[in-house]
Amino acid sequence: MIRTLPQSNTFKWTYRAYVTLFFVYLALPLTVVCLMAFNNSVFPSLPWEGFTWAWFFGDEDPFIGVFNDRSILRSIGTSMFVAFWVSLLSIAVGTTNAFLFVRHDFKFKEFFYILMLLPLIIPGIILGISILVFSNAVANNLENATGMWFDGLRPGLPLVILGQFSFIATFATLVISARLEKFDRSLEEAALNLGATRLGAIRQITLPFLFPAIAGAGVVAILMSFENFNTTLMLVGSDAPLTINMFDRLKLGSTPVLNAVSLLLIVVSALLGLVSLLFQKRDKSS
Amino acid sequence: MSQQPASAQNTNAAAAFDLECRNINKDFDGFKAVNNVSFNVPTGTFFSILGPSGCGKTTLLRMVAGFQTPSSGDLLIKGKSMLGVPPNKRPVSMVFQHLALFPMMDIAANVGFGLRQRGVPREDIAKRVETVLERVGLPGVGSRHISQLSGGQKQRVAIARCMVLEPDVLLLDEPLGALDLKLREHMKIELKKLQSEFGTTFVYITHDQSEALVMSDQIAVMNHGEFEQVGAARELYHEPKTAFVAGFVGEANSFTAKVDSINGDAATLVSDDGLNIKGHDASGNLQQGDKAKVYVRPESIRLATSANQLDNVENLNQGIIENILFNGANSHILLREEKSGGELNVAIPQTGQFRDLTRGDKVYIGWEAAQTRCYKES
Amino acid sequence: MSQQPASAQNTNAAAAFDLECRNINKDFDGFKAVNNVSFNVPTGTFFSILGPSGCGKTTLLRMVAGFQTPSSGDLLIKGKSMLGVPPNKRPVSMVFQHLALFPMMDIAANVGFGLRQRGVPREDIAKRVETVLERVGLPGVGSRHISQLSGGQKQRVAIARCMVLEPDVLLLDEPLGALDLKLREHMKIELKKLQSEFGTTFVYITHDQSEALVMSDQIAVMNHGEFEQVGAARELYHEPKTAFVAGFVGEANSFTAKVDSINGDAATLVSDDGLNIKGHDASGNLQQGDKAKVYVRPESIRLATSANQLDNVENLNQGIIENILFNGANSHILLREEKSGGELNVAIPQTGQFRDLTRGDKVYIGWEAAQTRCYKES
Amino acid sequence: ETLRLLTWGGYAPENVIELFEAETGHTVEVTKSNNEEMVAKLRATNGGGFDLAQPSQDRIAGAQAEFDIYKPIDLSKIDESLFIPSMLEATKGNTTYNGEIYGVPHVWGTSGLIVNKAEASGVTDYLDLCDDSVAGKVSYRLKRPTLIGFAFSMGLDPFAAYNDEEAYKDILAKVEEKLIECKPNVKTYWGGGDEIKNLLRSGEVVAAMAWDTGGWSLNADNPDITFVAPESGALGWIDTFVLPKRGRADEAAYAWINFVMQPEIAAMITNSAGNFTASQGGDEGVEDALKARYQESFPPEAVDNIKWYPTVPANLETLEGAVLDRVKAAN
Amino acid sequence: MNSVHSRLSLYLLFTPFLLWLALLIIIPHIFMFLVSISVKTGVREYVTGLGNYMVFFTEPLYWNTFARTAFMSVSATFLTLLIGFPVAYYIAKLTRGRTKTTLFLMCLIPFWVSELVRTFGWMILLRETGIFSSFLQYIGLASEPIEFLYNDAAIMVGLVYTSMLFMVVPLVTTLDSLDDSLIEAGYDLGGNGITVLREIIIPHAMPGIVSGCIVVFMLSLGNYLTPILLGGKDSLWFTGLIYDQFITRFNWELGSAFGFLLLLLSSTIVWAGLKLSGQSLTNTVGR
Ligand SMILES: Nc1ncnc2c1ncn2[C@@H]1O[C@H](COP(=O)(O)OP(=O)(O)OP(=O)(O)O)[C@@H](O)[C@H]1O
Ligand SMILES: Nc1ncnc2c1ncn2[C@@H]1O[C@H](COP(=O)(O)OP(=O)(O)OP(=O)(O)O)[C@@H](O)[C@H]1O
Ligand SMILES: [Mg+2]
């Protein structure tokens, strides 16, 4: 059962076969999606009509490639904008939350900690509709009272960002607290002892120590934001992030340009994931 | 940089002591972690605080460093009260139990950290860092990473990081605790040497008596938040003032006994097992009928194969060897005293005289009343 | 249950030894972790394997337990070859370095684990668990959780968990490594007592020589995957066969020196510092001009205030006391030998004779040639 | 100004946008959607977030009554001469609420049947989808057009019953029964255009209720498949232009309307979306192939038989929703 | 000095936490509840009441969907655990060094793309004219096209696939933290694979198992795309109903009521799971 115990060969090979099968299962759909990105057909499905780069670089209707498709490019931009703010907010609040829960004792701490975990057990769609309902009510009341418009409280990017932030902040908090937990407080005391101020000690010692976790949380936040669908769907306005745009396209009939986008996404997020993994590596080695 | 001149002035005025504690107390929600402790540490000495786990050593040290505020009492460094001075403004440095070297910086940056906080110019820092690293015997390691050093080297870097600031007092909280046995033996001697080289006052806390005994000029033995005895190593070892010190510092056979008669310092007692003991009243207040704790060091008990070899000793008994704990120069015999059935730990002399004793042998044992220290049991 | 009768039969037939290793080798990708090791452990003895970190002790022990397969050689328990027998079918039990108590079970479940695996009826298990807990001095703790025990108690539970299975051989991999100093001292004696009580064969590995010396009937000193010497504690301490053993077991002053002349076992050498040394050729193959390692134990060096007190010793020198390492009965002097400038570590006799020596004093030192062991340097 | 356009796929092709941007200097951001989502979005934003939307004409007055999400159209800013007059008038009539006109027509089309002639030539009306010969190989949406279509096919007239709740319920009950009975025949209820096209193209489905454009685009790929106007009549819809209540770029919105209704531009849109527009003369520039397909699907009598959706009364969709839910849940 | 500082920083740190929690989690849910208890009586007219909940309780469709969603989600969770555990164990205990990192990475890769794409991939694979069916015909195991799509099994495949990461990662983490010597001790004391698994490995991995199960369950329950796209004509999912109420029926009131019920359902099942396994939220998902 572990490396040091003798195992029968049948067992060993069955186990390996199972694991291999598992990874095949994981890889299959993605491989298929990626392959179809090169299918020379306007339909993203079999039969195979030959190889083409058109879904990346094509500019002739209907063979419009990713790089010439304004709305896809725009929604990628939107997604990046959303992801940027979501991850910024999440790591900011995640960091303060981590300090709050790791460093401080206060009344009902346990209770507040469970509240902090709540977004993990609230389905995303419900987060979406509750925020929608709430902001809608607030906006209606404000508009009735002031006669002004509060577009920021209506579905649109601000709400999308807040909606995603509402649960990604919990993940960021968990990742960052885990590392802060491992932080040896005597390092901070040593810095004080050597003449640093309180904030100086946090800035020079604690934050650098937390950096791998903060960066990791940032990457996770970006990935989660990019791929989020359920919450976003309820809060999106005129600027659709990529997943929503792709969903709309799929509903109306799409070309393999979506496969091409997916392929690009896979490549980019794999790279991002690798980067975050490297951060974790470095963090372990230090 | 800023506090150096201020404290220097004070030195001339008042203080022969680098550190003075006056009736320091520390309460944690009604629990007295440090109880009315006073002591003075003369300039340039190695002062140890020795005590079992949980006795309040760290709490005391952290009050000196400024991480904790005394509930009452005063605390002076070079004659200047430190109450209300935040830790980053005190002229003390601290070596932490796990050293607390900054893992995100290389060694030079670690050692230079304090100087950077003081705004010392960059080139100066580099120079002073290199100098202090040379002094601790690690020239040229500045650009290495912490993880590339051995345990003993890290220790020295931690000390260098403090010493570069030229503190009035260096505090050390069990800095050898995390090292392995052989390295610990070695670092004991090393630390002592570094201290005498720098000439800085060290306040060292430990629960390992051999560390305290080997290194210190003065040792304070602490128990339950209080100082039991302060003195040089030999004083504590040979003339412990309290039962706790007698039992905690060095090995000892201990008995609980009842005072049978008392004559000046000379006491006659009967142990709970029924052993007759002649001892020396170390607490100075024993009275007939008192319960007492009696301590005899293993090396004070002499072995003999016949009774007449032990003529001049007041306590003479016989025992059967139960176990020989051979440990080179530091071997012991565990034997069972015949009359009382109690177990005794006897050191085997290094002379090799009793090398061929074996289990089951019957031997005579004797020890002098003067080396049998009795303390009234409270 | 199943293997007990089988091995019992074998006992009658062949084995006076509980454990035999015959030319065991273990290669890790070309690196020889264990190199041609053979030894026998007689029934009911306490056998220690002592060696520095990384010398292959754990690897050897894990081969005995069945967690690693020897590259070559044979391994017999009670005369029965264990090659190919999986670990859960071997009549050996193991106490792991960090004990490996199951944190998800209470103590009774931990101790009863092995019996459950054998299908022993529930009530029997309860009875046998309670019995063995009593034998290790922990009656009635069965329903407690692991975390509610102290370090020493955990140790005893770990042993009980093995002993309840009545194994032929109990393997222990540095079980005291994680304990603190005082507890370690105590557990040394405790372990030895438990072993003699149970009468089970113990194979104990450690890198701490004092553990091995105090507890063992037989000690094998291991280095770089090979056994350097196997013998009783005294043998190793007083008659080390190799330079490694002389340096590793017990404290020793060491010199590198050149053989000046040799006469039978008596050698005359000059150390690298220029000190003349008369010694005993322990390796038996020294020749004039050879490089040699010379070892003298601190307690073999005698102190004197005048030269004539040391009449009969072959090596007589003078030194200045540099440091007194007071440590009660185990105090040492560090002194600098006058002629060569080398540093020597000398034990202060327990008699109290030299108690008032201080730093800077000049003393005579002398030691006998017979206690000066010289080994050819390879 | 930036024109945020909430519209259907194909109604704002890239080339048209480029021309518009070049001519007017406005930029256009397109969000593709469908009827329900348009209303849902505008409801959620309280009529904000977009400057121009294109729901079908039957989704305007009711939604306005309930949610107040549109603003009236200023007809003076629109060049009415660009529109086919009959359609313009019909739309105006249908989108009037409290005396204000809220919509003008843009694209029109029909729902009917897409049939693979080689495999299911027998399917000529909605009810034929329930025939054994095509068992397991048909598909339709579980949405209101299906209810309406089946009702017509069963000889009922749901539009006539729009304002008579009891009668409408009656019709719905019959349709519900029929749909449940028909359920085993269905391979899957399709949801997106992509899905139905894939199903038909791969031959997994041979007959389906769907939009005309879908049939025509498949026809280009496989001549056997085409759109068929059902015997009981195709369902006709008109997608409109409406101004969301809190749109910010009215100027650009009117400019866009006037721009795309020009015949040449309208033809470009028809070529892209597959559907014809309400532009006067807009069909002239349309590809011949498309015209041919249209004519094949719509013989003159079929055009006359198109059932145009009237305005949906506010409360109707709740009733329909319950029926659809029950059909979906039935086994 | 210490206490003043720490009081101040406590307030400073508490502010963002409270803002986030109150404005984005707590108050929105209160509002959702308020909307759910307002019943529509006419155009732009509402009264307070439990009418929306009554609709839920009187319409068997909603009930059935609710129960079905819960049941399928629980099944998907168990299936994910069953499939993921051996893999997690393999990665944690039977590999090391570079192999371990690589395998771990490979577990993550599929999840770096949106759920939509994954589902899309499954559709290409499973459909009647898709790759599986073609392959089976090609190797002669099937004589005519087989439909794998549009049934509950397809939904399961999709749900399990989507959730796998969130099961494997916590499992690998907890199993990694299991000291090998505990397993060795288990064997040394005479245990075999099964008893060691039952008595040592699973009890140790319990927090990871529960944590993984909670997350997977929540993801399945709250999933929208997978059941809609892969499920057949009979496939109903509660989130789909909520979506319908909000998007196609414009009925926020009923939608909110559904949302609230779903929340209740998820909390109840998570709570029951925690109670049954003797774990707490803090030591599982809260690590
Ligand atoms: N912040 C605190 N709040 C409450 N009690 C405390 C606090 N810090 C320490 N104590 C208690 O004060 C006593 C002394 O603790 P301290 O850390 O000073 O002991 P120590 O002598 O350093 O022990 P060790 O050798 O184990 O480090 C202990 O009983 C401890 O539990
Ligand atoms: N599985 C392995 N693969 C490769 N090399 C190994 C393996 N296990 C041990 N070694 C090497 O074999 C040597 C002996 O290791 P072993 O663990 O037996 O030492 P040890 O004597 O127990 O040391 P310690 O006192 O530190 O526990 C070491 O150099 C180690 O690096
Ligand atoms: Mg302490």
Ligand SMILES: [Mg+2]
């Ligand atoms: Mg080892």
